[in-house]
Amino acid sequence: MKTRISKIEFNHVGRNEGCQCDRCGQYIINVWTVCFGNGQTINFGIECFEKVYKSGGLNAYGLKKFEKLLKRIRKHREGYTKLLGLTEEQARVDAAKVNVPLCIDTDDPYDSWYGKTFEEYKDWMLNSWYAERFMEDEQELERFRKIGFDI
Numbered sequence: 001m002k003t004r005i006s007k008i009e010f011n012h013v014g015r016n017e018g019c020q021c022d023r024c025g026q027y028i029i030n031v032w033t034v035c036f037g038n039g040q041t042i043n044f045g046i047e048c049f050e051k052v053y054k055s056g057g058l059n060a061y062g063l064k065k066f067e068k069l070l071k072r073i074r075k076h077r078e079g080y081t082k083l084l085g086l087t088e089e090q091a092r093v094d095a096a097k098v099n100v101p102l103c104i105d106t107d108d109p110y111d112s113w114y115g116k117t118f119e120e121y122k123d124w125m126l127n128s129w130y131a132e133r134f135m136e137d138e139q140e141l142e143r144f145r146k147i148g149f150d151i
Helices: 046-054 060-084 088-097 118-142
Strands: 002-012 030-036 041-044 148-150
Touching: 002 060, 002 118, 030 046, 041 046, 046 060, 046 148, 060 118, 088 118
Parallel strands: none
Antiparallel strands: 002 030, 002 148, 030 041
16 A cells, blocks of 8 residues: 655664564664654664665655655754763763864854853754754655655
């Protein structure tokens, strides 16, 4: 049966927090949660979801655009989840690993985060920046709402 996708989310969870793929039954920790237009919500592993979206009859260009959207969704969800549990100390350690200073509460009055705390930055990122990215992802998904996928 072909049905339309209304929402897509990605979550990478710990080994003890995974679930079974609703399509094949395999235990998964990289979970694509897909809401369909008929009200059904299904958790897919990466390979099963790939089979589903490739069944939608998208041409090569459409498939390329859809896969680009999936990468964005995954990147945004992983960044959001990581930041959610991040402390300032961990953020500074992560930044030092790639030789980039964490530019929060700097001594430079021309820096946009001058005088602000890491918690203010984190709150802005979680509630404004990522919220906008999730909205953009949903708007991009709108382009594929007319495509029916086999589930």
